[in-house]
Amino acid sequence: MIIEDIKIIDILQDGRGVARTEGKTVFVENAVYGETLDAEILAEKKNFLEARKINTKIKSDYQRKPPCPYFYECGGCSIMDINYDTQIELKKNLIKNALKKSTGLEIDGIEIVKSPEFRYRNKIRLQVDKDGGLNYLETYSKKLVKIDDCLIANEKISENLDRIEKITKDINQKFTASIEEITIRASENNILLNLQGNFDNNAIAYIKEKYSTSNYIINLLIARDLITINGEGYLDYKIVQKEFKISANDFYQVNDYQIENLYGVAREFLGEKQKLLDLYCGSAASSMSINDDHIVGVEINKNAIEDAKENAKRNGLRDYKFIAKNAKFIDSSFIIKEKIDAVTVDPPRAGLDKDVVKTIANAGIDKIVYISCNPQTLARDIKRFMDRGYKLEKIKAVDMFPQTMHVESVVLMSRK
Structure with missing residues (x-):
């Protein structure tokens, strides 16, 4: 089945275009934001259609020739054929729409810190x-x-x-x-x-x-x-004059130009003189960049915890504790016993386990800084915190992944 003359009005996080027909939303492979096209239906679901572009009828005003010769085959980048300013606007909409859908909050004017477009991945x-x-x-x-x-x-x-x-x-x-x-x-x-x-x-x-x-x-x-x-x-890396050992399988942010901007936003949101609990701390590059000392870190990867301890020594920390545990095994009494003032989380794309949200809320933590690479799970978790007496105070995004629809967001939540 062919549908004709549909206009691409948005882009999904996986790079597919979004169009509307009279009855359903259509997700279109290889579509360009802003273009009008004909598409072949590949699958029909209850609430949407999956399709692929056959041909372009009206070229997008936002389109450019992708500088990479592999773009039309390679799955590494999804929106290199769209100019960078428009990429930023699409990412703003991605965050805004996710928040509105999950929380009901309508937030305009979300700021995104731009990155150099190319040669950024380490x-x-x-x-x-x-x-x-x-x-x-x-x-x-x-x-x-x-x-x-x-x-x-x-x-x-x-x-x-x-x-x-x-x-x-x-x-x-x-x-x-x-x-x-x-x-x-x-x-x-x-x-x-x-x-x-x-x-x-x-x-x-x-x-x-x-x-x-x-x-x-x-x-x-x-x-x-x-x-x-x-x-x-x-490998050894340096962030804001601190030095970090990052082993083979340790997590480390990939954008060389933006890592200090990302942690700088989180540091600004957190404020000073906090005792910090950092869940999903990895080798503690994030927590030590956000908070100079007074850190309790939790991470399931035992090797990363050993690196976190080494990094604490390298950077002269005096008050720290790093624990090799799954974040959901930390209970509220542990948080209270450690006299934690604030919590930072930087979970995988799946977001937080609902029990982690419950634990943080039950401990009466006043301030939560959430770093996320997935607007959908971030919005879901914000709603869970809202249901437990928190409000969204601030949000700012950092473009860690130009040429893709991925974006990193930093959120500050506080107890009402």
Whole structure:
């Protein structure tokens, strides 16, 4: 079935266009915000249709030629064909609509701190084909898209991609398809490679012998085991004059230009002289950037907690405690016993467990700073806090992910 002359009026977080027909909303693959098009219906659901663009009838006023040659195949970026100012407006609408839907709050004029459009990522993850070539996944599929460069990867990664590919090709051609995926992370001084796949003893021995003196820090990830081939297995980063050890699987914000802006907003919202509970603290780069001392951090990743303790020593903290636990196992009595003044949370995209919201509220915490990469789960959790006596005080966004519909938001909630 074909529907004709529909106009794209919004963009979903996954990059699909949104249109309206007389009866239903239509989600359209490969659509450009502002264009009028014909689309083929792929699936009909109760409240919406799924479709793909067949052809453009009226070109969007906001459209531009994407500077990346892989854009129309690669699934890494979804809105590079839209000018950057319009990307920012779309992200404002994304946050605004999520808040209105979940909480009923209508908030206009949400500020988003802009980023440089390109060369901002200090980390990329690529698929490795059987010959060792580096690839992204094709949009909406598992097909591989061979790349020679990535415009959102920072200069250090970009300049080293061809040399990194020589390593993956060498290994995969000697030991059939050993590497399945590679994560490349860059700091100011080093590059770390996490090679994930199936490595037998011969492959491991070969890699250790040949690459033990590599200029790159190389780790092998085999199931849940990590083997460090050379170097210390981690990178050092600096944020607002503080130094942080970030290990192979530690979480770290990917936008080099925006990380200080993000934590600066959170620090402003939090205020000074607080004893802080940081849930989902990772290696504590966030909590130590937001609060100089007096930190209790909770994180399920035991290795990240060890790094948090090391980072506390590096930065001269005197009053800190880091605990390897799931956030939902922290109860209200623990928060009261630790004399916590404020809570920061930076959960995964799924947001907070409802029991975590209940625990924070029952402890009588007056101030909550919530950092989120997902407007939908953020809005849901704000509503849960509102139902327990909190109000939304402030919200500000930071564009950590240009060329995609992802955006980071910082929220301050206070008890009424």
